[in-house]
Amino acid sequence: MFLEDITLKNDTRCLFLFFLFLISCGKKDKEYADNVYAYSEFPQEKELKGEVIELDTALFRYPFRIRIEGDKAIVMDLHGSDCYGHLFQYPSFQYLSSFGSRGDSPTEMLSMENFRFHNHKVWTLDANKSELTRLDYSSSGDSLLREEAVTLDEDILRPLDFAIYNDTTVIVPDYSGENRFCWINHNGKLINKSGSIPSANEEALQNTRPALAQAWRSFLDYNPHNGTLAAVTQLGEVIEVYNLKDSTHVVRIGDHGEPEFKISDGYGIPVGIMGFSDVQVTDSAIYTVFHGTTFKDIVRQSGRLPDGGKYIYVFSLEGEPKCKYVLDHYIYSIWVDEVTKTVIATDVNSDQPIVKFSFG
Known part of the structure; x- marks a missing residue:
């Protein structure tokens, strides 16, 4: 040469x-602001093979969420025909009972967006009724009984997720676009709002905040042990990490960028990619489910693509990328046990939708 x-x-x-x-x-x-950082690679990348857990009953149409506490597991069916929630013994996954009956009576639910364990009780969110419901275990421990339902303030626009902050307060995203979060007491009253959407789309921030807030729909999780609140976007590739103990806030944006959308009749129409579908903040890290599928491919394949994400992205509590797990199943929701190095996930594409992964 x-x-x-x-x-x-x-x-x-x-x-x-x-x-x-x-x-x-x-x-x-x-x-972008000074607290916004780009990421493109993970220091580690590993493959994980799943073990399907055989269930003795067919319950699910769309197993959207899974959470585990002690010897109980709950799987939420987003499109449940009769009930939205199903209670299992853990780790055997023996079916115990169902709750959250679907219907429009005062004691039934029109939807269930998510549920949370707190103080050995279960809280659910019904966006269509704008209602939080608290349930407690029966004396035998094999079923959940409705204790109380509270209606949220009219100022709170259709909340699609929530995290429990403490014994008196829950956090929901603010879909008015004015702020990032609404803080609500357990009586459904709005306490205050905080934060802002960390978008670089100045035109949308000035003129179409509600549509921008829709595009920035995020899934939340909060860990009271370390004071970390994480929010991940359903569109694009953005993770926000809030340390509520020292009031620090970090935003990490991946290669796919922030959520993309077009305006049609005042609504935000998603373009770009499907991003994250679940997040869990443990005592030492943040675990997320990532899709990365473009809407062009979804339309082009016309329902032939598997639904869900085949990646688990792991971030530090400061939002730094740590590890990328590539899975042999497409999943929607996860529950992580760092002690046993186990991930339990839901696969909406299978008649046996519970999958176990081991990592370490």
Whole structure:
């Protein structure tokens, strides 16, 4: 190779890196705040093979959420025909009972967006009724009984997820677009609002905040042990990490960028990709389910693509990427036990939808 060829290649490489530097600096300085950082790679990448857990009963139409506490597991069916919640013994996954009857009577539910364990009780969110419901275990421990339901303030626009902050307060995303979160007491009253959508879309921030808030629909989890609240976007690739003990806030944006949308009749129509579908904050890390499927591919394949994500992304409690797990199943929701190095996940594509992964 001639010396001038080597020099030309080095000059070209330097010029390319210089342009990348200018682009990255421009994004950080002109578009995003100082607490927003890009990520593209994970220090570790591993493959995980799942073990299907055989259930002795067919219950689910769309097993959207799974949570486990002690010797009880609950799986939420987003499109449940009769009930939205199903209680199992853990780890055997012996079916115990169902709760959250579907219907429009005062004691029934029109929807269930999520549920949470708190103080050995279960809280559920019905967005269609704008209602939080508290349930307690029966004396035998094999069923859940409805204790109380509270209606949320009219100022709270259709909450699609929630996290329990403490004995008196829950957190829901603010879909008005004015702030990021609404803080609500257990009587359903709005206490205050906090934060803002960390978008670089200035036009949407000024003119179409509700549509922007829809596009930034996020799934939440909060760990009271370390004070970490995490929010991950259903569209795009954004994870927000709030340390509520020291009031720090970090935003990490992956290669797919922030949520993309178009405006049609005042509503935000998603474009770009399907992003995250679940998040869990443990005592030492943040675990997320990531899809990465483009809406163009979803339309082009016309229902032939598996539904869900085949990746578990793990971040530190400061939002730094730690590990990328590549799965042999497409999943929607996870529950992580760091002591036993186990992930229990839901697979909406299978008649046997509970899958166990071991990591370590």
